[in-house]
Amino acid sequence: xxxxxxxxxxxxxxxxxxxxxxxxxxxxxxxxxxxxxxxxxxxxxxxxxxxxxxxxxxxxxxxxxxxxxxxxxxxxxxxxxxxxxxxxxxxxxxxxxxxxxxxxxxxxxxxxxxxxxxxxxxxxxxxxxxxxxxxxxxxxxxxxxxxxxxxxxxxxxxxxxxxxxxxxxxxxxxxxxxxxxxxxxxxxxxxxxxxxxxxxxxxxxxxxxxxxxxxxxxxxxxxxxxxxxxxxxxxxxxxxxxxxxxxxxxxxxxxxxxxxxxxxxxxxxxxxxxxxxxxxxxxxxxxxxxxxxxxxxxxxxxxxxxxxxxxxxxxxxxxxxxxxxxxxxxxxxxxxxxxxxxxxxxxxxxxxxxxxxxxxxxxxxxxxxxxxxxxxxxxxxxxxxxxxxxxxxxxxxxxxxxxxxxxxxxxxxxxxxxxxxxxxxxxxxxxxxxxxxxxxxxxxxxxxxxxxxxxxxxxxxxxxxxxxxxxxxxxxxxxxxxxxxxxxxxxxxxxxxxxxxxxxxxxxxxxxxxxxxxxxxxxxxxxxxxxxxxxxxxxxxxxxxxxxx
Numbered sequence: 030x031x032x033x034x035x036x037x038x039x040x041x042x043x044x045x046x047x048x049x050x051x052x053x054x055x056x057x058x059x060x061x062x063x064x065x066x067x068x069x070x071x072x073x074x075x076x077x078x079x080x081x082x083x084x085x086x087x088x089x090x091x092x093x094x095x096x097x098x099x100x101x102x103x104x105x106x107x108x109x110x111x112x113x114x115x116x117x118x119x120x121x122x123x124x125x126x127x128x129x130x131x132x133x134x135x136x137x138x139x140x141x142x143x144x145x146x147x148x149x150x151x152x153x154x155x156x157x158x159x160x161x162x163x164x165x166x167x168x169x170x171x172x173x174x175x176x177x178x179x180x181x182x183x184x185x186x187x188x189x190x191x192x193x194x195x196x197x198x199x200x201x202x203x204x205x206x207x208x209x210x211x212x213x214x215x216x217x218x219x220x221x222x223x224x225x226x227x228x229x230x231x232x233x234x235x236x237x238x239x240x241x242x243x244x245x246x247x248x249x250x251x252x253x254x255x256x257x258x259x260x261x262x263x264x265x266x267x268x269x270x271x272x273x274x275x276x277x278x279x280x281x282x283x284x285x286x287x288x289x290x291x292x293x294x295x296x297x298x299x300x301x302x303x304x305x306x307x308x309x310x311x312x313x314x315x316x317x318x319x320x321x322x323x324x325x326x327x328x329x330x331x332x333x334x335x336x337x338x339x340x341x342x343x344x345x346x347x348x349x350x351x352x353x354x355x356x357x358x359x360x361x362x363x364x365x366x367x368x369x370x371x372x373x374x375x376x377x378x379x380x381x382x383x384x385x386x387x388x389x390x391x392x393x394x395x396x397x398x399x400x401x402x403x404x405x406x407x408x409x410x411x412x413x414x415x416x417x418x419x420x421x422x423x424x425x426x427x428x429x430x431x432x433x434x435x436x437x438x439x440x441x442x443x444x445x446x447x448x449x450x451x452x453x454x455x456x457x458x459x460x461x462x463x464x465x466x467x468x469x470x471x472x473x474x475x476x477x478x479x480x481x482x483x484x485x486x487x488x489x490x491x492x493x494x495x496x497x498x499x500x501x502x503x504x505x506x507x508x509x510x511x512x513x514x515x516x517x518x519x520x521x522x523x524x525x526x527x528x529x530x531x532x533x534x535x536x537x538x539x540x541x542x543x544x545x546x547x548x549x550x551x552x553x554x555x556x557x558x559x560x561x562x563x564x565x566x567x568x569x570x571x572x573x574x575x576x577x578x
Contacts, residue, residue: 057091226257239342266295333359370565
């Protein structure tokens, strides 16, 4: 069935799927793009109410997807509180006794009496617990967290009710003070003692870890997990994988390694998302170990570490704003990336590259905007200008390569050919003199040696010495000359070109190759671009370009 267009406010809060215009089997990237499109229209500084509704709907769907919730059940979290519509025609009972007032009407008209009446009941429905929770904030304002206590009491009586679980999650994700976090989480673990605990408390755990010392969080986390009596391994793994993104920046390495080892041992219980997330946090751990040596030394690497930190510690508006701000700084400062990532084929920066690319891919889904069509023509002109500039440097580079090839192909080859020919003639002559006294035969042998010797040595050089000894040296010298030319001559100019295009490096380089494909420049342009694609600094610099303000 066709999905409705996104942005229809009548679908919130009960149907976030329809609000975002997503199918039931949506991908995370589709959700990110739909969310990004709507928050660009309703920015938090200009439309705070609308933004909060969009944000809440996004968080609900994102959490459901990670925890594998059944949306038909989860949708009842809001629908449970919808009151039936009063029919236009009154029923016979209403004609006799008058219209029936709903529980919400009674609570609105007589809050104190309704509260006392519901509190005295021996058994209550989930909706009655919700009304009690709301009224407790009005009737007994002096009691801290009275709303939350009534919701948890309802969960004891109705432990499988989706609506009460959703209310618990929303309350804990709200403005709960960190001084109360320990008490509320422990209380929740006693009332929600199955795997639902992980989803309803996840947001508070993340905020607590971000804003406090991890040493205070860890004992409470252990105590809560001891209270859980029934846990579903996939949901537990989803919780720990999410927590690791935030905790890995503060947690002791022993705790991080232990959790990652436990997750590695449980991969049979994981889906594709969990496998990818486990690979991400493992790579993040290795990145933090290796990046410690660059702290305070490289501005470009420090910016990348700050970007990855902002991406991992949350995707709310503040983190999104900070991450895009860092990417804008990276995109404007080519020198920082040139200095941070010198051209060194032996250095392994794959973890930095992959983590940055994943962060940019997620952020781009949120802030993605259609490219300017006029930029296409400007970028093509820039590509032609780059080819012209680089062509002017080819003579010196080509001269160095020709000198190396001449030295190995001709000078060394000719010297070796003369030496081997002399040895061949000398040996042939010596053997002939020793074996015959016939002057005619001796003359024929010497003439044959003079003819066959150079031919044999040339074949020997071409078939054996050159491919095994000379050619590898020529290739190494050629690579070194081209690498030096790229580092010292071409690199800075190509960085400026990528910046002027405002697009990822691969896209910009493909543009250059396309401009040169039908000309005599195609071969050497392809060689230059091959060095560009091995330049981690250029690739990271280009990846930041779409985020430039």
